[in-house]
Amino acid sequence: MFKKTLLICILMTTQAFAQTATTPAAKPTEQRGSDKLDIKKLENKYWAAKDEDFGVVQNRRYVKAERFYLTARGGIPFNDAYSSGTVFGADLGYFMNERWGFELNYNSANLSDNDASKQFQTQYGAIPDHNVLESSYFASAIWVPFYAKMSALDKAIIYFDMGLSVGVGNVNYKIIKEEGDESKSSIGYKLGVFQQIFFSEHFAVRADLINTWSDQKQLTYKQNPGYSARDLGSKMVNDTSLMIGLTYWH
Structure with a gap:
């Protein structure tokens, strides 16, 4: 009886193995088209020459517009x-957007003879022929091409x-x-470079390098005896x- 049962088990196992061996292998699941990564689309998005929806530095914390x-x-x-x-001044301005704005400038100078002028007086007994800046005011257009964020010691x-x-404006000189x-005035032209660092919504530190040009009349310091002309032209x-300076933003 035991031998008969063992024989039946062997036959059933052999038959099951044979069926498994003859069954065709399952085909691998084909890759779906929706799972493919579109590299071309990414290139067009992030490597395009101009993308209106993408900026180098986004999410400005302190804005200037309006x-x-x-x-x-x-x-x-x-x-x-x-x-x-020394020279002291004030600016009142407005920005239409983050790039363009305009401002009114006023400067007042408090100047005196420097060491070179004093040495000239000591050597020649006279003051050199020159003019001295008194004040100026300008109406200026502003363009801001650079904006950046910078880490300070990994703390801020x-x-x-x-x-x-x-x-363009007016320059007063003597x-x-x-x-x-003798006080005079002349049309002046201004070119300035400035940088400002914001430390809150309403306050920023600003540094300006200001150049002005004006066509000024020149006269000799002394009226030389025997010479009626002291005009040196312009x-x-x-x-x-x-x-x-310190800037307050409204």
């Missing part, structure tokens, strides 16, 4: 051959931008003369100032 601002600043002139001192993020200002200074004078 906002007024007021800056108070002070600094020094550093290209005047005969004068030194600094937000800053850099721009250009181009303006001609130094022995018998008394000269295009460049005044450059480095100024630092």
Whole structure:
């Protein structure tokens, strides 16, 4: 009886193995088209020359668009051959968007003879022929092509931008003369480079490098005996100032 049962089990196992061996292998599931990665689409999105939906630096924390601002600043002139001192100024401006704006500028100078002028007086007994800047005001257009975020010692993020200002206005100056200074004014042109660092929504530190040009009349300091003419003609004078100030954004 035991032998008969063992024989039946062997036959059933053999039959099942044979059926398994003859069954065709299952075909692998074909890759669905929807699972394929479209590399071309990614290239068109992120490597295109211009993509209106993508910017290099997005999500600005401090915006300038449609906002007024007021800056108070002070600094020094550093290209005047005969004068030194301080220059104080103020700016009132408005930005239409993050790139373009305009501002009104006013500067007041407090200058006196520098060491070179004093040495000239000691050596020659006279003051050199020159003019001294008194004040200026300009209407300027502003373009801001640079905006960036910068890490400070891995502790904080600094937000800053850099721009250009181009303006036209008026320059007031005085001609130094022995018998008394003579005040004059002339049309002036301005080219400035500035950078501002924001540290809150309403306040920023601003640094300006300001160049102005004006066509100024030149006279000799002394009326030389025997010479009636003291007019030296006119000269295009460049005044450059480095100024630092605080800006309030409304």
